[in-house]
Amino acid sequence: xxxxxxxxxxxxxxxxxxxxxxxxxxxxxxxxxxxxxxxxxxxxxxxxxxxxxxxxxxxxxxxxxxxxxxxxxxxxxxxxxxxxxxxxxxxxxxxxxxxxxxxxxxxxxxxxxxxxxxxxxxxxxxxxxxxxxxxxxxxxxxxxxxxxxxxxxxxxxxxxxxxxxxxxxxxxxxxxxxxxxxxxxxxxxxxxx
Amino acid sequence: xxxxxxxxxxxxxxxxxxxxxxxxxxxxxxxxxxxxxxxxxxxxxxxxxxxxxxxxxxxxxxxxxxxxxxxxxxxxxxxxxxxxxxxxxxxxxxxxxxxxxxxxxxxxxxxxxxxxxxxxxxxxxxxxxxxxxxxxxxxxxxxxxxxxxxxxxxxxxxxxxxxxxxxxxxxxxxxxxxxxxxxxxxxxxxxxx
Numbered sequence: 266x267x268x269x270x271x272x273x274x275x276x277x278x279x280x281x282x283x284x285x286x287x288x289x290x291x292x293x294x295x296x297x298x299x300x301x302x303x304x305x306x307x308x309x310x311x312x313x314x315x316x317x318x319x320x321x322x323x324x325x326x327x328x329x330x331x332x333x334x335x336x337x338x339x340x341x342x343x344x345x346x347x348x349x350x351x352x353x354x355x356x357x358x359x360x361x362x363x364x365x366x367x368x369x370x371x372x373x374x375x376x377x378x379x380x381x382x383x384x385x386x387x388x389x390x391x392x393x394x395x396x397x398x399x400x401x402x403x404x405x406x407x408x409x410x411x412x413x414x415x416x417x418x419x420x421x422x423x424x425x426x427x428x429x430x431x432x433x434x435x436x437x438x439x440x441x442x443x444x445x446x447x448x449x450x451x452x453x454x455x456x457x458x
Numbered sequence: 459x460x461x462x463x464x465x466x467x468x469x470x471x472x473x474x475x476x477x478x479x480x481x482x483x484x485x486x487x488x489x490x491x492x493x494x495x496x497x498x499x500x501x502x503x504x505x506x507x508x509x510x511x512x513x514x515x516x517x518x519x520x521x522x523x524x525x526x527x528x529x530x531x532x533x534x535x536x537x538x539x540x541x542x543x544x545x546x547x548x549x550x551x552x553x554x555x556x557x558x559x560x561x562x563x564x565x566x567x568x569x570x571x572x573x574x575x576x577x578x579x580x581x582x583x584x585x586x587x588x589x590x591x592x593x594x595x596x597x598x599x600x601x602x603x604x605x606x607x608x609x610x611x612x613x614x615x616x617x618x619x620x621x622x623x624x625x626x627x628x629x630x631x632x633x634x635x636x637x638x639x640x641x642x643x644x645x646x647x648x649x650x651x
Contacts, residue, residue, distance in 0.1 A: 270463075270464065270467065270539060270542055270543055270546065271463065271464035271465075272463045272464075272542075274463065333551045333579075334551055336551070337545050337546055337548075337549050337550055337551050338542050338545050338546065338551055339541065339542075339545060339551045339552065339576070339579040339580050339581065340533070340538050340541065340576050340579070340580075341551075345533050346463060348532065348533065349463055349465075349531050349532075349533050349534075350463055352530050352531050352532060353530055355530075356530050357530055358526045358527055358529070358530050358531055358532045358534075359532065377575060377579075378571065378574065378575035378578070379572050379573075379574075379575025379576045379578075379579060380572075380575070381571065381572075381575070382570060382571035382572025382573070382574070382575060382602050383532070383533050383572045385571070385572075385602055385603075386532040386533070386570075386572060386602070387532050388532065409575050409578055409579075410578075410605045410608075410611040411605070412603045412604070412605050415603075418603040
């Protein structure tokens with residue numbers, strides 16, 4: 266066996282879950298994730314972050330951020346990294362295992378089609394988003410061809426969805442990124458611009 | 459900076475693209491991918507593999523296989539790993555960059571909703587599949603809620619799609635896996651069984 270796929274992450278992400286951090290209020294969890302967005306933009310990443318918490322206790326398990334461009338990996342979206350890091354930490358591919366508490370993914374924006382699928386496979390029981398897809402697409406990013414009723418599809422699989430939490434703050438970060446000429450990657454792959 | 463997310467892969471995957479390998483015929487490329495499925499099942503992985511080739515020359519760039527259960531990572535599908543390893547090798551998040559040749563993803567089965575999204579973001583220009591979704595779902599795996607016209611969505615974004623190539627051989631591998639009581643993970647997250 267050898268290590269084959271590794272995605273380098275900035276120190277702030279590694280350190281994020283090194284010390285115990287408990288955030289019980291939904292706004293506190295999202296506020297923390299938006300701080301990660303800010304730090305990630307400063308570290309050359311995209312304007313997206315996400316974190317996995319124990320849903321009921323509020324214990325932070327893992328933190329991720331968009332490292333697509335610096336990480337040379339189009340799958341290195343915040344949600345994929347946060348979920349994968351949580352699973353690595355807990356040594357399981359399934360966060361819904363019976364002997365585990367329920368987990369929540371808190372993300373700075375509604376997921377793209379890839380991450381929508383990743384949320385389903387991860388085993389999280391709850392998804393909380395800040396920016397709406399309209400906000401993401403307003404600065405040129407693409408959510409991709411999700412099923413129209415994507416929230417209903419998640420709810421049908423036992424994953425509760427909350428969206429628009431601290432939306433204005435999240436939208437401001439997206440606009441800050443755009444105003445600073447942040448790279449809107451993969452734009453060529455989109456059919457709508 | 460520190461390495462944070464790393465997914466350990468079996469030696470056969472690392473070695474797969476170590477030496478130059480050129481496969482020009484579509485059937486030869488898929489035959490190679492189906493060999494990877496067989497090797498991956500023997501190495502404790504799921505019954506899926508994928509590889510990235512230079513579309514026109516047939517040069518193998520990277521190989522991936524499903525490492526969800528042994529890798530403790532629900533995103534470690536064959537397509538995600540093959541695409542990410544290709545991007546790491548080429549030091550870019552976008553395989554459709556102007557100074558690169560066109561790339562093709564050859565996969566042993568039609569992609570789930572997560573990998574459908576990952577294919578779009580990757581920059582590959584061509585997708586070739588063996589098993590159909592019906593074959594995958596017949597043994598209990600779930601493709602997830604893709605848009606109904608997922609092939610059309612890919613084609614609309616400039617990605618050509620071929621499916622059913624060496625389908626019978628791929629289906630036989632899926633049935634071999636099922637017959638040996640291979641783990642059908644994340645079944646609890648599916649609404650249809």
